[in-house]
């Protein structure tokens with residue numbers, strides 16, 4: 001049965017903290033089923049066991065799939081955390097333009113199951129005023145997540161009156177699993193696109209500092 005993130009209710013305990021140390025890395029195991037997925041859209045035991053098998057066989061390769069930097073397009077880095085643990089080799093980064101367009105397409109008011117209120121007991125450095133809304137982010141699309149597919153681990157955080165101001169965070173299995181329902185959030189790191197320079201001779205973009213135009217004497 002689907003359950004949305006409710007660990008941040010105002011009545012909840014205030015044990016969450018944004019501060020983590022490197023020692024927490026050893027607590028979370030890569031073979032651990034992320035806490036958030038136990039309560040998402042897994043609806044049968046066969047699905048659960050299949051996901052478990054995939055994680056045990058392909059988890060290492062999936063977790064190493066990290067986007068290189070610098071890049072020609074800005075993105076959010078999930079620090080090797082797959083955006084969903086229901087797909088082997090799931091992306092560990094999300095294009096910034098996809099996030100931007102998804103947030104712009106997300107509802108401005110609370111809805112079931114998302115967007116739902118977020119009270120920031122974890123004290124994430126969010127730009128939105130608290131309480132804000134949080135809503136699933138799915139890589140590879142520019143429209144907002146809608147109920148049906150798994151919401152994955154990634155969320156946008158915004159106020160409905162200005163969806164141009166937002167942050168991205170994800171349920172982080174590398175953090176110690178708390179007594180609450182879901183893994184604590186970690187903010188995704190925004191990686192800006194590398195500045196692009198053009199050839200002084202032919203005005204095309206350089207590639208690794210070199211002009212690729214045939215017979216051009218640039219850059």
Ligand SMILES: [Zn+2]
Nearest residue numbers: 199211216218
């Ligand atoms: Zn050139």
